Amino acid sequence: MKTLYPFAIILVVSFFTSSFNNLDKNDVITKKTSADIYKNASEKNEDVVDAEILNDFFRRYSDLKKYQNDVISLYKNRSYGTIWYKNGKITEFGNVLYKKLNSTDKETSKIEFPYKEEINQMFNETSKEKLSKTDSDMLLSAAYIMYANHAIEGKKTISYETLLDSLMTKPTLLEKNNAGVSNQYDKLQIALKKYKKIEQENNWKPITTETPYKDIRPDAKSITVAQIRNRLFVMGDLKNDSKSDVYDQELMDGVMKYKLRNGLKPNYIINEDHIKDLNTPIADKIKTLMINIERAKTVLPQLSKDKEYIMVNVPSFELVYVKNGKIELTSKVFVGSQLTKTTIFNGNIDKVVFSPYWTVPQSIVDNELKSKIAADKNYLADHNMEIVNGQVRQKPGADNSLGLVKFIFPNPDDIYMHDTPAKTLFDFEKRTFSHGCVNVNKAKELAIAMLQDYPEWTEDRINKAMDGTEETTFKLPNKVPIYITYFTSWVNESGEVSFFQDVYDRDSDSNNLISNPSEIASN
Structure with a gap:
């Protein structure tokens, strides 16, 4: 997963002090x-x-x-x-x-x-x-x-x-x-110029494939391979275009670079979805960059005020924890499905809960659990669940749906970040599996990083608190801001442009974000 670098550039106070030099x-x-x-x-x-x-x-x-x-x-x-x-x-x-x-x-x-x-x-x-x-x-x-x-x-x-x-x-x-907020804004502007130049030079040729499509693997030989090579060269993933129609080592390196910068599974297989992505019209890429330039102007100024924060970017399925301008941790996440979308907003984490209970939302009970409980009288016991005050809850433990730690930030939609026992889901490229909460692959590591300023919370104590036997809540003396964002394009410190899946179709609803397309495009 390609790491986001949105916040490493910090504006430090520097002042002018010298005396006036008299004019001659x-x-x-x-x-x-x-x-x-x-x-x-x-x-x-x-x-x-x-x-x-x-x-x-x-x-x-x-x-x-x-x-x-x-x-x-x-x-x-x-x-x-x-x-x-x-x-x-x-x-x-x-x-x-x-x-x-x-x-x-x-x-x-x-x-x-x-x-x-x-x-x-x-x-x-x-x-x-x-x-x-x-x-x-x-x-x-x-x-x-x-x-x-x-x-x-x-x-x-x-x-x-x-x-x-x-x-x-x-x-x-x-x-x-x-x-520092201008940093990503500037980089997206530069990326926009690059892609507009590609459009002007008419270098974005369609990639054709055979029907039915078969995954393309190393050593394959076809005109499609040559077209993929050209596309990767145009985008900058390859330094040269040898015109070869053989999937050789040079192309393998280019494919790997393309996949890493776009948050795709790092292997050499080119499937039909990858071809579809590579065939995205250049005009659509340009529009995506313009939409995200506007997002950078409206979202990042809020975030840049904080010395410590967590940013979750839904389209890249990634979390970044930043402290004092330094990226302390990055982690894969999975988020809400199309029907139960994760809310895009910002708030403050005020509690860390170890070995949590999971009180099952009533909507899940009504739509999913009632029929299972009716069909199997042992369902609750087999899933370490119980009914308390008329509500179904799952007891702490390794199989708890929240995993062994959760991070609470009050919000109207009652979502939160948490660990998960379903670690295999992080291997998918498109990770929209939850009911709206943010599931964190490195949840334990995040807890350790966030509690470094609290000497009483040693790693040994955190390990013990996460043994799944008893729920333990720590109220943070200093709340940690969290930003759940929606950037479908991003530029890293090396200038590499990433394009992520528009998983909630927000870009198609965001044309009104572009206040003056001609002005943005010409900057």
């Missing part, structure tokens, strides 16, 4: 000679920063020259309109950024901004010297690039444009020192 005489002369430029611009549109103004700005503010290309890109993507002003006033995000530039912190020495005094003038209402709106806007843009470049750790490249989009939508993300 040549700079002053340049400013005077540029007056006509700004006058003409104001007469046309005071909220326009054109190429001539930008070039003149960087001649005068030469210490910011190395940021010129990035700043120009910001304005180019916004049709050269001012970024930090709205209705003649500096925006909320502009004020948040200014607070960061003037904060005192142990990290301050990391950044030196050479024109801090001039930025101070912009926000000082009593200042007699005021910069032009265009100068002010470009100074803040350069400060933003400098801040983002130093403050975001762990990324070799930064998409300043998409990061700015996220922060302008929700400036408080900067206040909370966490803009």
Whole structure:
């Protein structure tokens, strides 16, 4: 199962501290000679920063020259309109950024901004010297690039444009020192560009198969094999396309890479479902990426605020436990069936219950158990069940349907996460077997990881609590946020794009998520 990496990039507080470097005489002369430029611009549109103004700005503010290309890109993507002003006033995000530039912190020495005094003038209402709106806007843009470049750790490249989009939508993300949410958003944007290029180059050729279909295995020879090879090359799973129609070792490696990144069972067999997936129209792949870009904008900002959390992604059938920006554990899960779908929501885990009882929901009793109990008088005893206060419940034990540990998070649908004795179900590619709860393959390991901060809960004590003899409940002093999400595409740290099954058909109902398809596609 391919691991999700949604949250490893953390925005660390870094502040600007250096003094203002005085301009020399040549700079002053340049400013005077540029007056006509700004006058003409104001007469046309005071909220326009054109190429001539930008070039003149960087001649005068030469210490910011190395940021010129990035700043120009910001304005180019916004049709050269001012970024930090709205209705003649500096925006909320502009004020948040200014607070960061003037904060005192142990990290301050990391950044030196050479024109801090001039930025101070912009926000000082009593200042007699005021910069032009265009100068002010470009100074803040350069400060933003400098801040983002130093403050975001762990990324070799930064998409300043998409990061700015996220922060302008929700400036408080900067206040909370966490803009890592833009990481997945950026990666999905890059993946979108890749797939749009494939579409434009018309490289997505259909894969044909024989009827009836027979699984394709290593050493097979057919035109289908050559077509599969080409598809894997186009998607990047193969570095070269040898055109060979023989299922050789090179193709085996490509098939394995394709399966791993898409959360499929890691073997070399290509079945009919795999061909169907490979034949998904490129336009559908593009739409999937666009839908998930919108999900990243709406879902991940909530998640990014938490230092510790669990994320369950239903389409990939996977759980990730993150603490202090580090992935502590990943696990396969299985989720609700089409008729009993797992709810997509976020909550807080407040209890861990070892060796739990399972109180059987009345719907299951009515629809499944009543007929079995009527047909077999020993059914309850054989399944370690009993009736208490008119309700059927299963006693603790290794065969309990909840396994040996469950994780409680209050919610209207009364679902929870839990262990399961049905471990073989984790071997399936499509894992929609439950009545709505999330069944966790590594439930014991998750409990151990979550209780590391509680010294009384040693591994030995957890093992004893999970022996199936007596129910034991531990109320967490610090609740752990849980996010049950629905991402049908994801990009990992290596840039590999994963596409997962739309198991609940939510993508087909999500076209309204794409607020401006042409804008997303062109970013």
